[in-house]
Amino acid sequence: MRTSNKRIMAAMAAVAALSMALAGCGSSGGSDANKSGDTKSGGKVELTYLHRLPDKQGMTMVKDTVARWNKDHPNIQVKATKFNGSPGDLIKKLETDVKAGNAPDLAQVGYAELPEVYTKGIVEDVTAEAGKYSKDFAEGPSKLMSVDGKVFGLPQDTGPMVYYYNKTEFDKLGIKVPTTAEEFIESAKKAAAQGKYIMTYQPDGAGMAFSALSGASSPWYKIKDGKWVVNVDTPGSKATADFYQQLLDAKAMNLTPSTDPSFAGAFHDGSIIGSIDAAWNAPIMMDWIGDAGKGQWRVTQIGDWFKNGEKTGPNGGSGVAAIKGTKHKAEAMEFLDWFNTQVPDLTSQGLIVAASTEKAKTPQSWTEFFGGQDVMAEFAKANANMGSFNYMPGFSAVSSAVGEAADKAGKGQAKVSDAFDAAQKTSLATLKDYGLPIAKD
Numbered sequence: 001m002r003t004s005n006k007r008i009m010a011a012m013a014a015v016a017a018l019s020m021a022l023a024g025c026g027s028s029g030g031s032d033a034n035k036s037g038d039t040k041s042g043g044k045v046e047l048t049y050l051h052r053l054p055d056k057q058g059m060t061m062v063k064d065t066v067a068r069w070n071k072d073h074p075n076i077q078v079k080a081t082k083f084n085g086s087p088g089d090l091i092k093k094l095e096t097d098v099k100a101g102n103a104p105d106l107a108q109v110g111y112a113e114l115p116e117v118y119t120k121g122i123v124e125d126v127t128a129e130a131g132k133y134s135k136d137f138a139e140g141p142s143k144l145m146s147v148d149g150k151v152f153g154l155p156q157d158t159g160p161m162v163y164y165y166n167k168t169e170f171d172k173l174g175i176k177v178p179t180t181a182e183e184f185i186e187s188a189k190k191a192a193a194q195g196k197y198i199m200t201y202q203p204d205g206a207g208m209a210f211s212a213l214s215g216a217s218s219p220w221y222k223i224k225d226g227k228w229v230v231n232v233d234t235p236g237s238k239a240t241a242d243f244y245q246q247l248l249d250a251k252a253m254n255l256t257p258s259t260d261p262s263f264a265g266a267f268h269d270g271s272i273i274g275s276i277d278a279a280w281n282a283p284i285m286m287d288w289i290g291d292a293g294k295g296q297w298r299v300t301q302i303g304d305w306f307k308n309g310e311k312t313g314p315n316g317g318s319g320v321a322a323i324k325g326t327k328h329k330a331e332a333m334e335f336l337d338w339f340n341t342q343v344p345d346l347t348s349q350g351l352i353v354a355a356s357t358e359k360a361k362t363p364q365s366w367t368e369f370f371g372g373q374d375v376m377a378e379f380a381k382a383n384a385n386m387g388s389f390n391y392m393p394g395f396s397a398v399s400s401a402v403g404e405a406a407d408k409a410g411k412g413q414a415k416v417s418d419a420f421d422a423a424q425k426t427s428l429a430t431l432k433d434y435g436l437p438i439a440k441d
Contacts, residue, residue: 045331048104049080049320049339052090053349060345069338076331087113094122098324105326106153106336110318111144112208114152115221116393117321119434123152124322129329130154133337140386141354145319147390148223152321154333156340157351159278159316160382161212161302164285166273167371168296169196181243181305188252191273197254197266198274199247204257205315206406207399209276210419212313213306214240216387220423227439228392228431232424239307241417248409248416255410264288276302278315279352279379286369295371299378301385311387317354352379394430401426 055062066080083090087110094117097103109117117123130151134142141155165177173191175198178184184199191198202209211220218234247253254272256263266272267288277285282299289297302312320336322329340346343358353360360376367373392398405422408414431438 043075045076045328047076047078047106047326047328047332047335049078049335050083050090050094050104050107051080051320052083052087052108052318053351055082055349059348059350062349065339065342065345069335073335076328076335078335083108091117091120091122094323095120098122101325103323103325105323105328105332106320107323108156108318109153109321110316111141111155111314112391112395112399114145114319114321115147115391115395118147118150118152119393119436122324124324124326124329125150126153126322126329126333127151129322129333133333136337136341136357137354138356138380138383138386140314140388141317141319141383143388144314144317144390145321148226153319154336154340155317155319155354157280157317157346158354158379158383158386159280159314159352160312160379160386161209161276161315162279162312162378162382163300163302164275164277164282165198165298165300166270166293166296167298168293169270169273170198177300177303178305179303181239184243184303184305185246185250185252188247189250192250192252195271197252197272199253200258200263200272200275200277201244201248201253201255201406201410202258202263203403203407203410204259205403206419207402208278208315210237210240210402210406211399211423212315212389213276213302213308214313214420215389216302216306216311216313217308219387219389220427221390221392222441224439224441227437229439229441230392230424230427230431231441232420232427235307237420238417239305241415241420243305245409245416248412257407268292279382280316280350282366282375283350286366289369294369297370298373299370299375301378301382308387310385312382312385313387313389317352319354347376352376352383354383356380356383392427392431393434393436397430398423398426 053062062080066078070077094103094107127150137155141158145151145153145155175187178187188198214236218236220232222229254266304310322332326332341355341357343353343355343360346353347360362374362376366375401422402419405419409416
């Protein structure tokens with residue numbers, strides 16, 4: 001994704017520190033997965049699971065969660081292994097292992113990466129086996145684990161876009177969280193006149209953010225008769241471009257890239273008092289703001305600012321996919337449904353869990369920071385509000401192009417709408433580079 005890897009790593013580190021009270025300690029596993037195959041011994045099925053979870057001290061370790069499963073399921077034994085590389089490195093490894101016939105049965109795959117691994121023939125169709133477990137997960141994340149009507153695994157964590165705001169500062173300014181784009185722009189102007197910003201403009205994360213906000217009700221991509229259809233020119237895209245353009249023209253947003261150290265400083269000194277961002281950004285913001293804003297901030301749902309009917313979209317998140325060649329699809333999905341619904345364990349790993357089977361508990365430090373709010377309950381609501389957005393193979397190139405155009409718009413060298421034009425052109429060019437068939441809607 002275009003959002004900085006440093007921010008994601010910081011999120012994981014911050015959540016780990018905040019979650020010390022939730023879980024016991026342990027040590028991580030190795031760095032490679034065993035060969036999977038039709039392995040049975042006395043009726044026992046053996047599965048391998050390759051993950052990228054943080055697995056740090058203070059969390060419930062993956063090996064310990066899996067050990068509970070193995071104890072209760074002697075006929076379906078699972079070996080979990082941590083992969084320490086990047087998502088791109090994992091895809092390369094899976095591609096190599098599938099060709100060599102020694103790939104794991106299950107592996108972690110980002111939602112934005114699933115279309116790519118599907119196109120490369122890395123994942124296994126488990127539509128029939130996974131279908132009975134769909135009730136255990138929010139609808140939006142579940143749909144992100146499918147391509148072309150086929151399901152390839154189950155969702156694990158999410159990154160729905162939400163709105164963070166400083167209620168104390170809003171009250172001082174005499175404003176409330178706006179319900180319409182027009183109200184938002186007027187409130188932003190009022191706040192900016194007092195040196196405060198209720199919105200941020202982050203060009204370095206625009207690829208994921210713009211697609212999530214504009215595509216929540218009108219996805220950019222779909223497959224029609226085996227061909228990819230690209231349509232970025234949607235009502236949501238136009239509304240999103242207009243929203244940000246008006247705020248830029250009014251100088252009513254903070255324009256600092258999120259990777260600039262002064263961006264965090266603007267949260268700490270109170271000049272930024274509102275921002276749309278992913279749910280996983282909560283611990284990062286808490287670290288930026290510190291005690292200076294403790295008890296003042298709140299989280300709420302995205303308003304109907306982008307003609308999306310108050311739907312939100314994904315910025316990050318991943319599922320666990322069945323990898324091509326697994327011989328035990330039914331058993332793999334049985335284990336995966338169990339593992340991905342171990343909400344306390346996964347929450348301790350720093351995840352906004354996709355499962356709807358159990359309410360995730362908000363860490364006490366989060367509750368204190370957000371003025372007594374049950375933040376995890378708000379994130380669960382955002383999961384339920386997530387639209388049916390999907391990605392295309394090579395979306396990282398699209399995200400990069402959107403970010404470059406958004407950066408120019410922020411500097412007054414282009415319009416925000418140019419970022420969406422770049423998304424359309426780059427999407428088509430990338431699909432052609434992949435040699436994939438394209439159709440018109």
